Amino acid sequence: MAFFDRKKYALAGVITAVALSCTAVNAAEKFNLSPDTSNRVRAQKDEAAIKAIAPSFKFVNPGKFTVGINPWDPPIATYAADAKTVVGADPDIAQLLADSLGLQLELVSVAWEDWPLGVSSGKYDAVISNVTVTEERKLKFDFSTYRKDVLGFYVKADSKITSIKEPKDVAGLKVITGAGTNQEKIILEWDRQNVAAGLKPIEVQYFDDRAAADLALQSGRADVEFNPNATQAYNATINGTRKLVGTLSGGWPITAEIAVTTKKGAGLADAVTLAVNDLIKDGKYAEVLKRWSLSAEAIDQAKTNPAGLPKSGS
Missing domain, CATH: 3.40.190.10 (Periplasmic binding protein-like II)
Structure with a gap:
């Protein structure tokens, strides 16, 4: 190393x-990296997605969608000029999902190495941080795809x-x-x-x-x-x-996708997938990707727990 x-x-x-x-x-x-997030693309409440949330699921902070995110690099996610506000494509996707679920967005910066424990321990409702779906990760987490890898x-x-x-x-x-x-x-x-x-x-x-x-x-x-x-x-x-x-x-030699990551069996993944698909249909999803020059990575349909990259040695 x-x-x-x-x-x-x-x-x-x-x-x-x-x-x-x-x-x-x-x-x-060239890109809007201002800490003023009032210009983020916003979505309407998605009643169908809200109804798809399992009755047993409890948000970490009532009324809020608490999302772990690693501000590693633009345009995916980075710190704005104030060195504390996280901006980029993933934060914008998180905002759309929070709106769809009728919640206030709360972003929590997390080191890449720490997100698995954060999700498993219930520190975050979800992680939206360029996480690829893999079969090994699917043993512990649920996935709702939203971008090509x-x-x-x-x-x-x-x-x-x-x-x-x-x-x-x-x-x-x-x-x-x-x-x-x-x-x-x-x-x-x-x-x-x-x-x-x-x-x-x-x-x-x-x-x-x-x-x-x-x-x-x-x-x-x-x-x-x-x-x-x-x-x-x-x-x-x-x-x-x-x-x-x-x-x-990212899945060479097979195709891989990036996904919203939630705790296995928590009961939130299907609702998130439904919300992403509705955002694809109404154009808000495409609007966010275009804003960050990521249109080439757009997907046509979000899926819950699709086939992921194979486990090591398989």
Whole structure:
């Protein structure tokens, strides 16, 4: 596991911070990152969805839809200029669902590693944070899908790498990805296949913040980043320092979807799925995705607990 050496790269870190400040200004111009959430797309109360909530289900905070969310990267979810308000596509989806269920939205920031315990222990009613449906996760959680899972390979804008479509294309490269994610599983499987075929192994790199990953890619300490396409496309649009060289379903070799995550058997999933489908029908769902340039990841129909990515080793 490779982490950013903040002492060794202190000066470079300062330069990166300045660059990120400029990026934030550009982002504000292209996307609305204001802490003023009064302009969020809103929905009407969905009586059918409300009736679909199991009588036994009790919201964490009466009258509120308490949602755990990881403000990791725009346009999915990030902190606004006030450094405390969470904005982005997932917060907007959460708002639509809260409205549909006749509730006030309460977002709770959570580290990615902590959301499973938060849902299982009843700390949140749901987590809406780019979570992919997997068979292993379905043992503990219920899912209501709301977006396609698309991953992207991005390189430095002037990189000689022009296309990544299959395992051999990343042989011998230094690849940034997220620990404990589906993209990590994919890249490790590609590495296994490459090594078995006698090709050079991949050097997988993990970073604990966006600035560190960007610095590694721009400095040449990494060759490519393989993570959710939405966030990388956002960065590419804003700063112009990286380019897309390939995409992949987050469920490679099968299709994967992102879902609202609730406690297994709690009795909320069917209501959420019904609400998402009604939002798809009335156009509010499409309006949110368009606002964050995510229309390409739209689904035609939400499903409760569809087939997910297979469990490890299966």
